Amino acid sequence: MAKKNSTETPTLPARGSLPELKLGKKAPKNVDVLVIGLFSGEDSAELPVTPLLAEDALRSVYDSLTAVGAKGALGELTRVPAPTDSGASSVLAVGLGDPEELDDELLRRAAGSAARALRPGTSAAVSLSALGLAPVVEGLILGGYSYRGLRSEESGSKPVKITVLGDTKKDKTEFVAAQVTAESVAFARDLVNTPSSHLYPESYAAVLAAEAEVAGLEVEILDDKQLTKQGYGGILAVGNGSARGPRLVRLTWSPKKPVTSVALVGKGITFDTGGISIKPAARMENMISDMGGSAAMVAAVIAAARLNLPVSVTATLPLAENMPSGTATRPGDVITHYGGITSEVLNTDAEGRLVLADAIARASEDKPDYLIETATLTGAQMVALGTRTAGVMGSDDFRDRVAETGRLVGENAWAMPLLEEQEDELKSPVADIRNVHNSRNGGMLFAGLYLSRFVGEGIEWAHIDVAGPSFNDGGPFGYTPKRATGVPVRTVIQLLRDLSEAS
Template sequence: MTTPKLALVDGSAAKLTVETLVIGTVEGPDGLELAPGTNEIAAAFDGNLTETLTLLGATGKAEEVVRLAASGSVRAEVLLAVGLGKRDQQEEIPGESVRRAAGVAARSMTGVSHAATTLSALDVSAAVQGTVMGSYAFTRYKSSPGDEPVGKMDFVVPDSKEDAAKSALKGATVIGEAVNNARDLINTPPNDLPPAAMADRASELGRQAGLEVEVLDADDLRKHGYGGILGVGEGSSRPPRLVRMRHKGPKNARKVALVGKGVTFDTGGISLKPAAGMDEMTSDMSGAAAVVATMVLAAKLNYPLDITATVPMAENMPSGTAYRPGDVLTMYSGKTVEVLNTDAEGRLILADAITRACEDEPEYLIEASTLTGAQLVALGKRTPGVMGSERFRDRVAELSRAVGEAGWAMPLPEELRGDLDSKLADIANVTGQRWGGMLVAGQFLSEFVAEDVAWAHIDVAGPAYNSNSPWGYTPKGGTGVPVRTMAAVLADIAERN
């Protein structure tokens, strides 16, 4: 992960001596329009900038990039116009439009050593986040990594907004870097990131940030009865782990628990997945990666909360020692689970982690996982499903949409619980029918949540990994969703309770 050097600058953007100067364009009702913050640039082009960009094919549509050689009194070598999309004449440009435009601009400036942007005149935080996330590249395993991301980015802000901009720069940088930390973990191939190695990485990141860290190995898990985590990990020669991380808040601070699914590779176990696309199961620890990154973020921004993460890590493999369909596991809670499908493993390790997290008596519990393929069927590749306690679920989903991660509230219909009844155990891990798979998984997890805890589960099976072309600030591979949602929820709890 390489973050550009970021700086705030005031004064005239036209007078900045940089290689590339980024400006925003808008798709107006009558054609191309320049975004606010570009008046001085337009004047430096003798008022012909809009006409020139139009001749070059610019329309202002979202994520459009048009380059032209700077002229007039503009000191930059190249002017890069990036589209912000349509907007009503009476409305401000949304932060997510700025974030995506900044990401597109950053992605298009590889090899540029010094650039500046006027997108910060619209929304400093969004421009910074988009730049940090859009500059991301994972090249650790490439012998020829190619051009470096943009080296330095200056954000143009008016003098009157400088103090607020400084605070926005710090917060947005930390959030963007947290997303990229999660991406690094997700993109690391599974042969280099078994449970023990992921636990080591999490411990290193946590301790560097000043967090308290505890790691339970397989012997510890066996001693304390973590039957779900151990069951899933039985088929692998690389034993499971449970990582606990704590950000200690001030006295009497509100207590928040985070839980993330860390299946470092998921073959489906004995209920083996099809070969096509199985390589993407390297991302089945995306929830855990997001939680680890969010804990580091919480420490850096020093949220006035007592936050504890419980992160189970296991590899789901088929072997002579693997758990089987028909097995009954005794969970950490003492409940028994009949395993009908070993590919419904995430809910098993999460159930143990949820029970342990609730022992700390948190007021809020936020989970993240690549829980079900049914999430993609219901909501697609970019929309996380949010389940849980109704009021808190709705709050999390609303905050997720506000930060651009598009979370959508989903119900937990009571009638689905009966489908999880088991002939042998307290509950089965799947039902006998295919309908409402995400909601059934949510019902299963709810069995392990303490009654007085406000709870939300974020299913990011699709949004956690982008197997298609990059878009906006989202690269191919790990996306880092839902780090920004969790950060927003923590900030909201700290501010509003």
Template sequence: MPTTTALAASPAGAEADALVIGLHPAAGDDPGGAPVPAPGAEEVDAAFGGELAELLRTVGATGAVEQVVSLPTRGAITAPRLVAVGLGAPAGNGGTENVGGVGGTERAAVTDRVRRAAGAAARALTGTGRVVSTLGAAGEQAAEAAVVGALLGGYRFDAHRSSTDASSAPVAEWVFAGVTEERLRRATLLAEAVRTARDLVNTAPNLLYPETFAARAVALGEQAGLVTEVYDDAHLREHGYGGVTAVGQGSSRTPRLVRLTWNGGADAKKVALVGKGITFDTGGISLKPNAGMADMTSDMGGAAAVIATVLLAAKLELPVTVTATVPMAENMPSSTAYRPGDVLTMYGGKTVEVLNTDAEGRLILADAMVRAAEDAPDYLVETSTLTGAQTVALGLRTAGVMGSPALRDRVAGLGVAAGEDAWAMPLPEHLRADLDSRVADIANVTGQRFGGMLAAGIFLAEFVPSGLPWAHIDIAGPSFNTGGPRGYTTKGGTGVPVRTLIAFLEDVAAHG
């Protein structure tokens, strides 16, 4: 990851290979006018004789979000290259996200535009050594967003490449104006956590399977000072983890369940995190079509997110006790695979009739959620790439959040504020009857085509003790970007919902 430092001098006189500034569009009554340099660019504008905006207009700059223009500075400032990136319209009437009267949703949107702009600039500056950025000069939230956006927008996963070209390497060093050392540290650690989740998701499934995934999680946990546990296949079978063992029995690579704990102190609230860790999903006997199956390397995105989150909680020393319970399995078709029609006895004793082996995530999660609840947490939050129905209902960028109404709404709101779009969804009681089984306590799918995301949430609710506040975050779309890069979101694993989860933990630390 690039190094990050706070700028202590004037941006115009800073030693760098490039200087990044932000631009807002011209005022509404002058749509064809010159863009307006954002806060932080004042000394740079002065170095250009007050004509910077007009100069940028002549090369096509409009201030539109993520638009990047570049020009040589010809000695006007120390850096030989000036990069201007669009921030869109400023919030309210004052140009920052902290203006009185600006609503929380607008503040979140403006802050995310800073992240997106920083990410776009990072991609445009590929191959550059040292870059100074003034994008975070508008306030503390903007400062943090600029750091996170730059570090995520410049992310590359090169672990599987035989060689890399220096000209395609990310920026080596970022220097940020307007950021405190405290904010810089938090933002850098946050970006590092998201990048860790991305690395795990992007690792090829022939290299990341339950045994190796568990080993990586434990190694990362031990480095961060976490308490670690690994349940192997023998332990899972002996102790009745019927969902995890059934899903994993079709593969020669046996399942695991990993637990990582950060102890936030004797009086700290306790939060259980659970994440789906299907390292590859063929659908099992209910085989998926070939189209898009390669993307099923991302079916452990929820596991990657909760692992990265508990690591970050430890590095930030949050006064919250956090335990990540992570079931890991590979869902394969074979002579030993579980079948449609099987009845499984889950951890805790509830029985499930399997009607579709491609609805395997909820089976391993049910085991893990029951185990996580045995720790008597104050909250349980689970996240998973659970249903294709999530993408049908909400698209590829908005997570669906279900569960206890108060906690559901809290998590969804924190997700939006963190820049990870989320939407609260219901768990209608009338859908429970569709999960009635002919032979078991519950079936793993309904016979209906509608409401699949909600039905999956209702299934999971069966495995949550009464009275325990819980939330389920379906990230089937947002966790993996199959399109081109945009803003600070690169192709492949996105790291969603690490920022939502850590925002929730910080909120618990602050408010209980």
């Protein structure tokens, strides 16, 4: 990973490493590892035919696998020596479970597990792609992602090189689209994994501007003075407690003949102490991930440009650092959001909705057909749905479509209601609304209801709360690493692709 001497340069101080993939009709000569699939049968494992091995070699590998107890169970990894005439050193068999139950997500996870098992500098050929090219490509890249951060010693490791078997002409478009999607997720992971000492509103905005320029996007950045002049009271209320002032970044992809328009909004709190309503110290270091929503939307709009989608896309990204100080917003203060709605701030740790409200109001001025917003917004999301399932609120039909798309691409999501009975809980005696209610119940839904007040009339809207799914506190699994996951990048990219085809 490249490292920079200055935190002021518009590049990340470290990037995650990815395997190098290419599409090929056959395995290269002298490849290190042959990666094949192994199903679980009724009585014993089943080894499907693969172009990587001749019939006799396949039989020999099967005997070796069963001799060491391989069953083909989902997620099982078994390595055996390769036949002498195969040109490889070893065969890695990936358990695929019951062939009747295999779907794209299970295949993606299997490919991710295989990628994590490949040592740096290894060359491999993969035949799993015969079962589904795109999920295998995504799984290999996402599972092979490795982030070393700012460690002083050089890794000295070479990337894993993987040949994915497929038709180099027929499968090229699908292969490239899957690569773009997975690389976009990796970029979002890099942003989230970067320490707040190196990624704060000003430096973050500079990185985004540099990346957007490469992708051919239009860039607009408002600093704290411009935010004050234009009335972005929510962003300022959160960001004014820090010595590192807030920013609003807008990135726009403008194709020649757009078939529809989509606004993307993502929460960009580069570090969240809770402000005056300060958080407990335990695990506060994970609050570097509180800008995961903005990272996902940056990745998605750049992907739209790389895929040349015929959809106008503008990402509006409020960036701030939530710190306690003499200039920080106090509980009980009243702020004026962009557009004029006033809000009583009862808890400064419910800051995400404050910056998002301004951004949603600004994005709505463009009158998009759709508005998709995502944030690591509430701990209540994890209470309700756990750490791997996002909560989706918004316009009923579009909300359901977003949740279904998430499940389809392997980023589990569940549609949640906006409750009419919570409307009274929004009321404040001193402002139009207040930022928290007096109950522990329905906190995720209340936050969604707050944001709904800022969505323009006639806009199909969805809010994706990824407080749990965006950051993995546990060990790696499937294609998901420890720390930043990149959720919900793939959901948003798939939505943009679907909207470009359906309109």
